[in-house]
Amino acid sequence: MSDNTRLPNLLGMDRQALKAFFSNIGEKPFRVDQVMRWLYRDQVTEFEQMTNLSKALRQKLSRCAVIEMPEVAFKEFSADGTRKWVLALDSGNRIETVFIPEGHRGTLCVSSQVGCALDCSFCSTGKQGFHRDLTAAEIIAQVWIATASFGIPENKGRRPITNIVMMGMGEPLLNFDAVTQAMSLMLDDLGYGISKRRLTLSTSGIVPAIDRLSEVLDVSLAISLHAPNNELRNELVPINRKYPLSELVAACDRFIKKYPDKRMITIEYVMLDGVNDHIKHAKELAALLDTLPCKINLIPFNPFPHAPYRRSSSNRTSRFQKILQDAGFVTTIRTTRGDDIDAACGQLVGLVEDRTSRSQAWQAVKFKSQTNEAQT
Numbered sequence: 001m002s003d004n005t006r007l008p009n010l011l012g013m014d015r016q017a018l019k020a021f022f023s024n025i026g027e028k029p030f031r032v033d034q035v036m037r038w039l040y041r042d043q044v045t046e047f048e049q050m051t052n053l054s055k056a057l058r059q060k061l062s063r064c065a066v067i068e069m070p071e072v073a074f075k076e077f078s079a080d081g082t083r084k085w086v087l088a089l090d091s092g093n094r095i096e097t098v099f100i101p102e103g104h105r106g107t108l109c110v111s112s113q114v115g116c117a118l119d120c121s122f123c124s125t126g127k128q129g130f131h132r133d134l135t136a137a138e139i140i141a142q143v144w145i146a147t148a149s150f151g152i153p154e155n156k157g158r159r160p161i162t163n164i165v166m167m168g169m170g171e172p173l174l175n176f177d178a179v180t181q182a183m184s185l186m187l188d189d190l191g192y193g194i195s196k197r198r199l200t201l202s203t204s205g206i207v208p209a210i211d212r213l214s215e216v217l218d219v220s221l222a223i224s225l226h227a228p229n230n231e232l233r234n235e236l237v238p239i240n241r242k243y244p245l246s247e248l249v250a251a252c253d254r255f256i257k258k259y260p261d262k263r264m265i266t267i268e269y270v271m272l273d274g275v276n277d278h279i280k281h282a283k284e285l286a287a288l289l290d291t292l293p294c295k296i297n298l299i300p301f302n303p304f305p306h307a308p309y310r311r312s313s314s315n316r317t318s319r320f321q322k323i324l325q326d327a328g329f330v331t332t333i334r335t336t337r338g339d340d341i342d343a344a345c346g347q348l349v350g351l352v353e354d355r356t357s358r359s360q361a362w363q364a365v366k367f368k369s370q371t372n373e374a375q376t
């Protein structure tokens with residue numbers, strides 16, 4: 001990162017913010033389109049190389065703005081196509097981004113905060129505590145870096161990243177402005193042109209922010225539910241004490257009714273052996289979600305050192321799935337990918353963040369990464 005941090009960073013500014021920026025420096029609105037094309041389609045971050053801008057304008061931009069993004073500290077590309085990046089921010093803060101290919105689909109899992117304050121009992125990000133919010137630039141930079149790793153596509157219809165999920169580190173709805181600004185760039189045709197059905201925000205259930213989200217952006221919503229009753233959810237997802245299940249389900253209902261092309265909410269449910277995976281929990285969940293248009297995604301728990309849980313067996317998971325399917329819910333079991341590089345989505349463990357128990361494991365990953373790079 002340079003010392004120019006006081007100059008506005010054009011990376012991460014959505015169309016509206018860029019319009020305001022160009023108007024402030026006395027330039028016409030069509031400059032917005034030109035700069036967005038350079039930045040996101042052509043992957044150019046030097047004003048000097050933006051050759052359809054006059055030399056005078058390029059010089060002016062170099063004086064009054066910057067295009068800056070975090071550095072890639074480590075990256076690792078797994079044999080199954082999964083790619084993972086660790087980005088270095090200020091003060092030793094680090095975040096992770098993961099790309100997971102599956103058939104014709106390529107999903108990028110993006111972080112929104114360094115750490116997380118919500119401390120869900122099964123989540124390694126929560127165990128790191130909260131460090132800071134990411135800026136819109138740091139959020140969109142994750143998409144920029146992942147996209148650039150595939151080069152510039154020859155054919156616009158064949159983009160490697162087809163889906164983006166805000167399911168990395170952090171609670172996106174507690175970093176509302178930066179997250180929504182970055183997401184509007186993900187949707188924008190001159191940004192990443194991701195369709196609203198393929199752009200998903202995952203939240204542990206910040207009820208007022210779910211309502212606010214529906215006011216400003218039309219995207220898909222995933223809820224990290226993980227328990228069918230308040231008693232258990234208070235334990236697993238402590239924010240439930242503030243926004244209990246009845247309020248959360250009502251907020252989901254309002255969200256779904258907001259747009260005429262009714263979509264389904266995705267309900268995420270991490271399978272914790274003997275904790276939330278009993279038959280009675282499946283039945284309770286079916287009753288809780290009875291009237292909500294939703295599909296349910298059962299997530300195998302990804303263990304981390306000192307985690308107080310085990311992954312449910314595949315038998316228990318299938319049994320749970322069957323009860324929900326019999327009750328009429330589309331219910332899928334998430335396949336875990338990228339296990340070999342610790343990159344399963346929702347399991348961005350931040351190995352580098354933990355300067356104690358996992359540092360040795362991280363050294364191993366780092367070594368492997370260097371070896372892989374040397375081989376390719």
Ligand code: SAH
Nearest residue numbers: 123167170171202203204224268301302346
């Ligand atoms: N804070 C947001 C988004 C990030 S977490 C949220 O909670 O929704 C992304 C998903 O990964 C959530 O569904 C979360 O519950 C899940 N997750 C967290 N830790 C996990 C673990 N150890 N194993 C499996 N899924 C986990």
Ligand code: SF4
Nearest residue numbers: 116119120123126204
């Ligand atoms: Fe935060 Fe989501 Fe992890 Fe809970 S599951 S601690 S909300 S990142």
